[in-house]
Amino acid sequence: MPYWVGITGGSASGKTYLLELLAKSLPPQQVTFISTDHYYKDLSLQVRDPDGRINFDRPEAIDHEKLYADLLLLREGKSVQQREYTFNRPGVEPRLLTFHPAPVVIVEGLFLFYWAPIRELFDLRIFMEAEEPYRFIRRLQRDQTERGYSADTIIHQYLTQVLPAYKQYIEPLKQYAHIVVQNHYGDLMPALRVLIGYLKEVVHRGTV
Numbered sequence: 710m711p712y713w714v715g716i717t718g719g720s721a722s723g724k725t726y727l728l729e730l731l732a733k734s735l736p737p738q739q740v741t742f743i744s745t746d747h748y749y750k751d752l753s754l755q756v757r758d759p760d761g762r763i764n765f766d767r768p769e770a771i772d773h774e775k776l777y778a779d780l781l782l783l784r785e786g787k788s789v790q791q792r793e794y795t796f797n798r799p800g801v802e803p804r805l806l807t808f809h810p811a812p813v814v815i816v817e818g819l820f821l822f823y824w825a826p827i828r829e830l831f832d833l834r835i836f837m838e839a840e841e842p843y844r845f846i847r848r849l850q851r852d853q854t855e856r857g858y859s860a861d862t863i864i865h866q867y868l869t870q871v872l873p874a875y876k877q878y879i880e881p882l883k884q885y886a887h888i889v890v891q892n893h894y895g896d897l898m899p900a901l902r903v904l905i906g907y908l909k910e911v912v913h914r915g916t917v
Contacts, residue, residue, distance in 0.1 A: 711784070711810065712911045713830055716817040717882055718837030719875040720766070721847035723892040724817040727837065730897060731815060734905045739912045741783070741811040745818025747794045748776045758869070766874035768820045777827050779808070784830070786810045796856055812912050819874075822882040835904075836886035840893050841872070 716724050728742055749755075750772050755763045764770065779789040788810065793803040822828040822836075839847075845867055852858040858866075883889060890900045 712813050712832050712908075713784075714813065714815045714833045714835065714908070715821050715828070715831035716815065716835045716837060717819065717821040717879070717886075718892075719839065719844050719879050720819065720871050721844045721851060722837040722839040723890075723897060724819075724837050727835075727890070727892075727897055727901070728815065728817050730901050731905065731908070734901070735813070735908060736912070739811055740813045740815060740908075741808050743808055743814070743816045745771055745776060745816065745821060746796075747791050747806060748772045748818075749794050762866075762870075764870050764874075766819070766870040768823050768878060771818070771820055773820075773824050773827065777824070780816070780827065780830055783808060783810050783814060813908055819879060820882075822885045823878060828885055833888070834886045836883045836889045837892055838883070838889050839891075841875075843893055844875075 716727060718724050725744065728744065731740070732742055748771050749765065750770060752763065755765065756767055756769050758764050775791075779791065782789050788807055790805055790807050793806050795801040795803050816831075822834060828834070848867060848871070849860065849863050852863045853860065890897070
């Protein structure tokens with residue numbers, strides 16, 4: 710059986726960054742990486758706040774049934790496909806992504822441990838923790854440079870959607886984690902070295 714790793718945490722806590730570092734450090738043919746960002750529902754199906762703004766920071770924003778079905782297929786040794794999520798960037802043509810079974814499968818996402826059937830698929834559950842000011846600064850920088858949002862839009866979204874969602878839905882998920890990685894200052898190398906060493910040993914032992 711493959712070895713499954715789940716990574717969750719608040720927005721801009723370092724989940725994707727950790728995933729990128731792992732991708733650079735592990736043999737690509739041995740590991741499959743999946744982000745639940747690609748499982749956001751269509752805009753027409755998203756929940757809206759009373760002011761009419763779409764709220765992506767709720768568990769209902771994710772098509773968790775499709776995610777669960779795809780993860781089960783991967784566990785059965787089958788490849789799955791999912792349309793790339795492009796964060797509503799106009800002019801960016803989404804690709805059709807293919808995820809293949811591998812000895813190690815690493816999945817990251819905001820609400821990954823929220824649904825018990827999905828949570829229980831993972832042999833190792835990691836919670837990325839960063840203090841709120843650091844998460845806000847990282848999100849502000851990211852959404853301005855990568856997504857072209859204005860500072861006013863980012864601040865409003867953070868205060869009315871992101872922060873309340875973290876306190877209500879995401880922070881309580883820490884209780885399900887086997888490991889909590891502190892990422893207050895962006896230095897993930899100590900934790901990364903330990904995790905990479907462990908996963909390389911998993912691959913060496915052979916789990917499939």
